[in-house]
Amino acid sequence: MSNRLRPRRLRRSVVAIAAALAVGIVPAAAQAAPVDLATVGPFVVLGGSAVTNTGPSVLNGGLGVAPGTSLTGFAAPAVVTGATHENDAVASQAQADLTNAFGVAGGQAVPPGNELTGIDLGGLTLTAGAYGYSSSAQLTGQLTLDAQGDPNAEFVFIIGSTLTTASASSVILTNGASPCNVHWRIGSSATLGTGTQFVGNLMALTDISLNDAVHVEGRVLARNGQISLINDVLDNSKCVKSTETPTTPTETSTTPVTPTETPVTPGGTTSPGSTTPTPGSSAGTATPVGSPTKAGPAGSGGAGNKKDRSAPTRGGSSTVTHGPQGPNGTAVTVTGKKIGKVVVRVDNEIVETSRAPSLKMNVNGTPGTHTVTVHVSYKDKTAGKTTTFRIHVPSPAPLTPPSGPSKFTG
Amino acid sequence: MTIRRDSVTRLPGIRRGVCGSALALLAAGALGATAAPAPATAAAKTPTSRPLVLLLQSHTARVRPDGHAQRIEAVASRRPLTRVRTVLPVLGEAVHGSWLRVRLPGRPNGHTGWIAAARTRLASSEWSIEVDLSARRVAVYQGARQVRRFPAVVGAPSTPTPRGRFFVEEALRLAPSASGAPYALATSARSNVYAEFEGGPGQIAIHGRNHLPEPLGTASSHGCVRLGTKAITWLARHIGAGTPLKITR
DSSP states (O other): OOOBOOOOOOOHHHHHHHHHHHHSEEOOSSOOOOOOOGGGTTEEEEESSEEEEESSOEEESEEEEOSOOEEESOSTTSEEOSOEEESSHHHHHHHHHHHHHHHHHHTSOOOGGGBOTTOOSTTOEEESEEEEESSOEEEOSEEEEEOTTOTTOOEEEEESSOEEEOTTOEEEEETTOOGGGEEEEESSOEEEOTTOEEEEEEEESSOEEEEETOEEEEEEEESSSEEEEESOEEEOGGGOOTTSOOOOOOBOOOOOOOSSOOOOOTTTOOOTTOOOOOOTTSOEEEOOBOOOOOOOOTTOOOTTOHHHHTSOTTOOEEEEEEEEEETTEEEEEEEEESEEEEEEEETTEEEEEEOSSOEEEEEOOSSEEEEEEEEEEESSSOOOEEEEEEEEEOOOOOOOOOBOOOOBOO | OOOOOOOOOBOTTSOTTSBOOOOHHHHHHHTOTTOOOOGGGOOEEOSOOEEEEEESSOEEEESSSSTTSOEEEEEOSBOTTTOOBOEEEEEEEETTTTEEEEEOSSSSTTOEEEEESTTEEEEEESEEEEEETTTTEEEEEETTEEEEEEEEEEEOTTSOOOOEEEEEEEEEEOOTTSTTOSEEEEEEEEOSSBSOBTTBOSEEEEEOOTTOOOOTTOEEESSOEEEOHHHHHHHHHHOOTTOEEEEEO
């Protein structure tokens, strides 16, 4: 005996609008005005009440808090390449400038066509302009910001309450868009999901939470609330002006990198630039090094930094370490000097692209042997280096499904 | 989104093939908001794998990641046919990973909702299945790589196989005398024609052809996808609960 179901009515208009937004470019009706961060510039993280960190996060820039005084979890293995300001005059002035920038961003006119309330940012391609959410905003998937060839294109997102990104979401810049010109003004709190690749200056009235392995190219700035980090990488080096004082390293776990090549060891080490496969079950390191000239301090390669202009042009070096295969895959760590970009491939497919000064990640694959390639390029003229090694992922045993009744449509 | 990672750890209660994962942070969130994830649990990066969640108790699916949001339905912690733990594909997370957006079984086909991450455990699958109705073929992917392709019987024009994104609810061994033996992968899809069938909810399965003589490569089933014995046996030995399934025209 069977019953026929009535066909379900589709909400065609909603579906059509969503589909159009999902595949189309949303043009801006008017340009957004620049948002001047003033003395906030050197900070990559600035909290209001507190900033807490768990794990080996990397902050390529300054760290500060005001009016609160709590900075927790930034001892090694965390890395902060910039100066730390704990409720001092510098942090207080930066908070004042953040308040001003927050107001400037929030005061921008949002054209009617740029009201995105209720629309997920995922899948959208937006051109320069101010965009508004009257309440919360969600990013699930990829948001593309298209500068259309204008390097000064400004993107301002004015979000009434919260911003939440789903795991592995990303903000992609294209056609000359700059992370320095992307501003997120959040009316309450922001949460970036695991593995999110985020771009821009995130300014929240209250709390900001970054889940594990989030990468931010820009800044994370909370006016009144706290900022929490977990094993994240934040980098504002592209947006630090040359007039801004170079920052002083405070906490670092970076061990000195010897400017000579590390020999291959039986434990799975690969030579710089080699493609020698090594046993996937063993750990190893590789130290590709450029010309052994004097190198600057790790992580000090901010764009426009006067100190960098006088630095040696071939001072880059890197160490690639990979551990044994574990439950979560094989740990891969890249550290070094003047690292500009790290691209990690598994079987020739890119699984990670990082512009952070160091990288720690796990790689894995389907059962079998896989080739992992780590290519490191540098901020100066040091020749890029490629390290290749293999990992072996064991096959699971065949499944044995339990018995059950056949109650299917057949 | 491009969540990627996988899959060697085997989670208790999940059948092999639904592998432990990778989404370290998600996992941490799933185990409770107070548990700070250790650095060593960073997400593993692979070209492709799909995040899953295992339910340790029954959950309520809601329209938003909020305990006061409108209720969609209850999601039992175990599947009805074999009583294995419910495993759902994860589509996203919110509120510090304390809420997970998941694909839900049953009607309406392909619907989703939010469940609390408490009393769940994160996993992932390297596998996915695609059914091409026009070609009448089933393709199996391991990561991004197609590893098997089988000819199939798909739904007749009057009782079509529903299209959309689904998942394998549970895999089961059928009695040798049962129609569709020797194995079946019970899916989250439901027939758009039959509200119930043979005492079941009109559930769409991928199963064998025992006592079902219609030839492979035809559109002649009641909505289920039928495979040859070797093909369904291979699937049953490799595919576990939660595996994503896409059915296309």
